[in-house]
Amino acid sequence: MPVSGVVIRCQPGSEVQIAEQAGQLEGVEVHGVLPDGQVIAVIEAVSVNAEADLATKLQQLEGAISIQVAYHNFEDVAHEGGADGTDKA
Amino acid sequence: MELTRRDFLKASAAAAAFAAAGAPVLAPRIAEAADDKGIKWDKAPCRYCGVGCCVLVGVKNGKIVATKGDPAGPVNKGLNCIKGYFLSKALYGKDRLTHPLIRKGNKMVKASWDEALDLIASKYKEAIAKTGPDSVAIYGSGQWTVFEGYTAVKLFKGGIGTNNVEPNARLCMASAVVAFMNTFGSDEPMGCYDDLDLGDTFILWGANMAEAHPVLFSRLIDNKLKNPKVKIIDIATRRTRTTQMADDYIPMYPQGDLAALNGIAHVILRDKLYDEAFVAKHVSFKRGTENQPYGLKDKEAAGDKPENIDFAKYKELMKPFTPEWAEKLSGIPAAKIEELAKLYTDKSRKVNTLWTMGVNQHVRGVWVNNLIYNLHLLTGKIGKKGENPLSLTGQPSACGTAREVGTFAHRLPADMVVMNEAHRKKTAEIWKIDPAKISPKVGLHTIEMYRAIDRGELKCLWIQCTNPFQSIPNLSRYRKAAEARKAFIVVSEIYPTKSTEVADVILPSACWVEKEGMYGNTERRNQQWFKMVEPPGQAKEDTWQLIEFAKRLGLGHLFPYSQKGFYKEMWEEYRSFTIGTGKDLAPYETYFKVRGLRWPVKANGQETRWRYVDFDDPYVKPGEGLKFYKAPGNKASIWYRPYEPPAESPDKEYPFWYCTGRLLEHWHTATMTGRVPELKRAMPGATLEIHPEDAARLGIKNRDKVKVSSRRGSIILTAEINGRGKPEKGNVFTTFFDETKLINDLCIDAFDPISKEPDFKKCAVKIEKA
Numbered sequence: 089m090p091v092s093g094v095v096i097r098c099q100p101g102s103e104v105q106i107a108e109q110a111g112q113l114e115g116v117e118v119h120g121v122l123p124d125g126q127v128i129a130v131i132e133a134v135s136v137n138a139e140a141d142l143a144t145k146l147q148q149l150e151g152a153i154s155i156q157v158a159y160h161n162f163e164d165v166a167h168e169g170g171a172d173g174t175d176k177a
Numbered sequence: 178m179e180l181t182r183r184d185f186l187k188a189s190a191a192a193a194a195f196a197a198a199g200a201p202v203l204a205p206r207i208a209e210a211a212d213d214k215g216i217k218w219d220k221a222p223c224r225y226c227g228v229g230c231c232v233l234v235g236v237k238n239g240k241i242v243a244t245k246g247d248p249a250g251p252v253n254k255g256l257n258c259i260k261g262y263f264l265s266k267a268l269y270g271k272d273r274l275t276h277p278l279i280r281k282g283n284k285m286v287k288a289s290w291d292e293a294l295d296l297i298a299s300k301y302k303e304a305i306a307k308t309g310p311d312s313v314a315i316y317g318s319g320q321w322t323v324f325e326g327y328t329a330v331k332l333f334k335g336g337i338g339t340n341n342v343e344p345n346a347r348l349c350m351a352s353a354v355v356a357f358m359n360t361f362g363s364d365e366p367m368g369c370y371d372d373l374d375l376g377d378t379f380i381l382w383g384a385n386m387a388e389a390h391p392v393l394f395s396r397l398i399d400n401k402l403k404n405p406k407v408k409i410i411d412i413a414t415r416r417t418r419t420t421q422m423a424d425d426y427i428p429m430y431p432q433g434d435l436a437a438l439n440g441i442a443h444v445i446l447r448d449k450l451y452d453e454a455f456v457a458k459h460v461s462f463k464r465g466t467e468n469q470p471y472g473l474k475d476k477e478a479a480g481d482k483p484e485n486i487d488f489a490k491y492k493e494l495m496k497p498f499t500p501e502w503a504e505k506l507s508g509i510p511a512a513k514i515e516e517l518a519k520l521y522t523d524k525s526r527k528v529n530t531l532w533t534m535g536v537n538q539h540v541r542g543v544w545v546n547n548l549i550y551n552l553h554l555l556t557g558k559i560g561k562k563g564e565n566p567l568s569l570t571g572q573p574s575a576c577g578t579a580r581e582v583g584t585f586a587h588r589l590p591a592d593m594v595v596m597n598e599a600h601r602k603k604t605a606e607i608w609k610i611d612p613a614k615i616s617p618k619v620g621l622h623t624i625e626m627y628r629a630i631d632r633g634e635l636k637c638l639w640i641q642c643t644n645p646f647q648s649i650p651n652l653s654r655y656r657k658a659a660e661a662r663k664a665f666i667v668v669s670e671i672y673p674t675k676s677t678e679v680a681d682v683i684l685p686s687a688c689w690v691e692k693e694g695m696y697g698n699t700e701r702r703n704q705q706w707f708k709m710v711e712p713p714g715q716a717k718e719d720t721w722q723l724i725e726f727a728k729r730l731g732l733g734h735l736f737p738y739s740q741k742g743f744y745k746e747m748w749e750e751y752r753s754f755t756i757g758t759g760k761d762l763a764p765y766e767t768y769f770k771v772r773g774l775r776w777p778v779k780a781n782g783q784e785t786r787w788r789y790v791d792f793d794d795p796y797v798k799p800g801e802g803l804k805f806y807k808a809p810g811n812k813a814s815i816w817y818r819p820y821e822p823p824a825e826s827p828d829k830e831y832p833f834w835y836c837t838g839r840l841l842e843h844w845h846t847a848t849m850t851g852r853v854p855e856l857k858r859a860m861p862g863a864t865l866e867i868h869p870e871d872a873a874r875l876g877i878k879n880r881d882k883v884k885v886s887s888r889r890g891s892i893i894l895t896a897e898i899n900g901r902g903k904p905e906k907g908n909v910f911t912t913f914f915d916e917t918k919l920i921n922d923l924c925i926d927a928f929d930p931i932s933k934e935p936d937f938k939k940c941a942v943k944i945e946k947a
Contacts (some may be wrong), residue, residue: 161190
């Protein structure tokens, strides 16, 4: 399962609420709330796509200014590639 | 064991996030030790937008398994935006192209590289022999690496003998380029991203930075949260995420920027708020050609013939542009125009202007760029730390490749142009070719290139690293021409796209860290990276494809680089164009360790953050202060540019303004970010944002299907009311990423007569319930 470490920049005063709401999302662990209004979280999901979905949800939380990704590991996700693109005859 | 590894990975993720947020945590070393197990890290610039974030790419067993914001990267300081999730996805989509394909009737069949390249060469040779070199072309990209763009320019301009070389950057940066050249005599900004940290007043004209340049917007917000003086003013036709963080949102009519900027200048002149000494020393005045056409007819002639005027004449010409006049045309209240003039001239404030596609994709885009510079030149708020105009770019190497290498129909490397004999001569010397080989005739600009296919004049087109058959305006005319097989079309790509659909040959390309490369970002920063993984199947990098083609045309001698020293030798040759021009690049190896360097790079290897100033730019002697040394007489130009209407405005039949753009999660035509089905769940296909009052009047509810029609086509979209973007009344907005909704069918192919950049932001549509 891919794992990412993210920083949520919050409108001043909304960081505690955002941390609480973020923590309720399945796959999101809040690791800390910094004094300057940043929330540190770890996202874990079944696929990179699901992980990005969660990040988008965090971005849409009331008071969230931005979500940024510091670290992203997807080493145990099997990569599928190389379909040949040929039209089926 | 698995649990332990996961725990370590999560600790690593948290530690990296804490560190990037400026709060190192205890014992990160344990996490790092675990994290590093088997992963080899190397640096690269991000593959997506023009910000040029520094990333670290982790490779294990020949595959990318992790990415990080690069903590040593000055652009983004350890953090990537959400698109960072798709850096790996861009490479590992299931439908990646892995071998050449050749059209046989309606089918694409597998071919060897030799077959494909022989076919391409035979078609190009045939066209050149029958109808001349100007009947063939290449259409590239601001995502081309410097090496790819340089190879294309040298091959087509120096070898084949045509200037039919264009980048998709014509669609995004051309207006900015012309204004840099006609104002300062040299392309690209005097300031840099440091101004976002050091300034206190940021005026955004039609730029949704929060979604289009999220990392830069975060820097702005960091500055704002630390400094209560910081003000962000958002002047736009639509409320966005940027608006939410702005101190003031000023709604404006489409095309109203021309009037508002002139209104502000009028107040500055009327109240003598300008910096008289600065103007006298650093500025000359010009007037260009007015009432030019919009390029709606094929081959319509246009240009700009400057006339020198003086300050008195400029003041006289500006007299009619009162705040009340500006209000009528822009919708911005006269009092607000006065207020903006006070803000722009406030001596206690460090004022920066930021803009991007709202200004550039404009039938008078060059003019709006000029009008922005006018304000900074009148007030002397330019060339200072924390106080500059900054034109933002959209693609990772729009600057480094399209602009600096010169992959436009009129350009050569380092600000030179094909129309200038001395420039052709210098280029020919470096390329070791006969100067007569480089044509003095400007090639076809982007829209004319596709029109020339429809007219049957352009016989062969090679597209690399971009998706024009989704992205150009008035799309259906050009798709029909391609589908009618009016030209032989080659597409080098990594995935099937709307452009590969119309190709005669599809070539599988290497992408990003599957090859070595160099990109140059918005702030003149060149970043190098090494190849880290193999491309899939038979995919090859675009330089290899072009050089193999060149050999088949008998032009292989243009690329005499050794296998081992390929990139270095090509770089050093390219770099020789820049030495002594004020755009000096560093020796290739210099870029191996650093997280990019901003040119001009000094003799001591240091970068230049601010151009034209004696405290930083090596071309300005100590004591000279500010010197626009690339401009004639060392004077930058203030241009008289009046208001002129858009090419098409709403009327009774088509009563809405139609504006297109992008959103945070998707990039351009989503060739790379769109390989993510789940993403489309969170952010489904293109929607039509509409004002709630307009929707209510038409009986449209949120998520209703609506039919949007212009004079050029119709499309069904889902209405979005009070979503993340909220257009002003009478305006609708949609995004162009969704290949199932070819929204550019509706756009008008009108363009700026000087820059030839089309206006994707303004045309007239009607909306009906579907």
